[in-house]
Amino acid sequence: MSPKGGGPTPPAATRPVGHHHGDLRNALETAALDLLVERGPGGFTLNEVSRRAGVSKAAPYKHFTDKEDLLASLVQRCYERQHSVFSTAVMAAATPVDALVAFGAAYVRFAAEEPALFTLTFGGTLDKTAHPHLEEAGKRVLDVITAPAQDLARDSGGAQRLALAIAANAHGFAVFHLQGVIAQLDAAVEQAEDCARRLTAQ
Amino acid sequence: MSPKGGGPTPPAATRPVGHHHGDLRNALETAALDLLVERGPGGFTLNEVSRRAGVSKAAPYKHFTDKEDLLASLVQRCYERQHSVFSTAVMAAATPVDALVAFGAAYVRFAAEEPALFTLTFGGTLDKTAHPHLEEAGKRVLDVITAPAQDLARDSGGAQRLALAIAANAHGFAVFHLQGVIAQLDAAVEQAEDCARRLTAQ
DNA sequence: GTCTATAGCTGGATAGAC
DNA sequence: GTCTATCCAGCTATAGAC
Numbered sequence: 001m002s003p004k005g006g007g008p009t010p011p012a013a014t015r016p017v018g019h020h021h022g023d024l025r026n027a028l029e030t031a032a033l034d035l036l037v038e039r040g041p042g043g044f045t046l047n048e049v050s051r052r053a054g055v056s057k058a059a060p061y062k063h064f065t066d067k068e069d070l071l072a073s074l075v076q077r078c079y080e081r082q083h084s085v086f087s088t089a090v091m092a093a094a095t096p097v098d099a100l101v102a103f104g105a106a107y108v109r110f111a112a113e114e115p116a117l118f119t120l121t122f123g124g125t126l127d128k129t130a131h132p133h134l135e136e137a138g139k140r141v142l143d144v145i146t147a148p149a150q151d152l153a154r155d156s157g158g159a160q161r162l163a164l165a166i167a168a169n170a171h172g173f174a175v176f177h178l179q180g181v182i183a184q185l186d187a188a189v190e191q192a193e194d195c196a197r198r199l200t201a202q
Numbered sequence: 203m204s205p206k207g208g209g210p211t212p213p214a215a216t217r218p219v220g221h222h223h224g225d226l227r228n229a230l231e232t233a234a235l236d237l238l239v240e241r242g243p244g245g246f247t248l249n250e251v252s253r254r255a256g257v258s259k260a261a262p263y264k265h266f267t268d269k270e271d272l273l274a275s276l277v278q279r280c281y282e283r284q285h286s287v288f289s290t291a292v293m294a295a296a297t298p299v300d301a302l303v304a305f306g307a308a309y310v311r312f313a314a315e316e317p318a319l320f321t322l323t324f325g326g327t328l329d330k331t332a333h334p335h336l337e338e339a340g341k342r343v344l345d346v347i348t349a350p351a352q353d354l355a356r357d358s359g360g361a362q363r364l365a366l367a368i369a370a371n372a373h374g375f376a377v378f379h380l381q382g383v384i385a386q387l388d389a390a391v392e393q394a395e396d397c398a399r400r401l402t403a404q
Numbered sequence: 405g406t407c408t409a410t411a412g413c414t415g416g417a418t419a420g421a422c
Numbered sequence: 423g424t425c426t427a428t429c430c431a432g433c434t435a436t437a438g439a440c
């Protein structure tokens with residue numbers, strides 16, 4: 001799923017490993033997420049990320065052009081995972097209504113499971129207008145529910161509004177849970193589902 | 203309009219002014235907001251805030267114990283303004299339903315008018331668990347709609363769920379507007395109102 | 405692809421004058 | 423209440439060895 005498939009690069013045996021990982025890029029991203037959780041956007045530094053990944057301060061620059069590039073990569077990862085997770089949830093649903101409800105529930109759960117990724121993506125840390133492909137990826141997440149929304153709406157405008165309503169509602173509950181306004185995840189999920197159902201009903 | 207205008211600088215009457223403003227604390231907070239808008243939470247520094255306010259790097263420490271204290275003060279300000287703005291909107295409404303709808307609309311508009319304040323408060327920049335009084339202030343904002351929610355719900359649990367639903371929904375639309383998912387403010391407000399109405403209807 | 409080393413800068417926070 | 427001066431720490435990014 002990445003550049004250079006399994007060329008030579010004998011994985012199990014005889015790793016020609018220079019000094020560290022076989023997948024530093026990924027290790028850096030993971031370390032970055034941990035750091036974001038612990039220190040927030042203000043305390044996020046590439047140096048500390050390197051430290052946690054167990055590499056030198058210079059190593060990240062072979063994988064990311066700069067600090068912001070790493071963050072952008074994480075946002076991209078967030079959107080991709082959302083797309084994947086939400087697709088699964090939606091496809092498992094039997095009816096259009098169930099699909100929208102499942103989307104809302106999955107949305108809240110995703111935020112709870114990946115708080116750093118979620119907060120980074122929607123917390124205004126990164127200026128997305130500088131990364132058009134991210135805006136694109138963000139909008140594509142909503143495509144996951146266009147089909148069920150169209151099944152329930154009169155016209156395509158109504159479908160889009162319905163999809164937005166479901167997503168916005170889920171987003172609000174997700175944030176409220178992360179913020180501690182709704183302490184229990186299950187409660188947040190249930191209320192999001194309940195609202196989704198009411199928003200689809202006409 | 204900067205430090206030392208022309209001459210002795212006695213505007214109203216004999217300001218016992220040491221060197222600068224009459225209200226540096228406020229000026230610092232305003233400058234901090236501007237900076238947050240421009241650079242995001244990661245690029246926020248006290249030094250730059252001082253620069254923009256036209257004072258030395260040491261000056262802020264007479265008004266805030268440290269960087270985080272300034273941010274916490276801004277979050278406090280956000281909650282206070284929200285409480286004030288939302289109260290006004292709710293009280294102007296004729297019916298409970300109108301009150302909840304007005305709250306949602308005011309919520310979205312507030313985020314659009316004060317993006318830095320809003321994003322700082324809900325973007326996860328500050329760890330609120332370290333500032334209990336902020337959590338308190340945040341929850342009190344929701345009190346603004348407990349009365350109309352109780353008018354519409356069967357029991358007090360239902361009232362709280364309704365209030366949360368209205369607020370979460372509004373929050374989602376507010377964020378989506380700030381994120382560019384819903385470009386037009388008016389569209390975001392209308393959709394938030396529409397959803398609020400549907401969530402109140404049973 | 406990773407390391408060491410380093411340049412150059414910026415930030416947070418304090419001390420002491422006025 | 424603000425300034426000047428200063429300390430030290432930490433960060434970004436690059437250069438060059440391996």
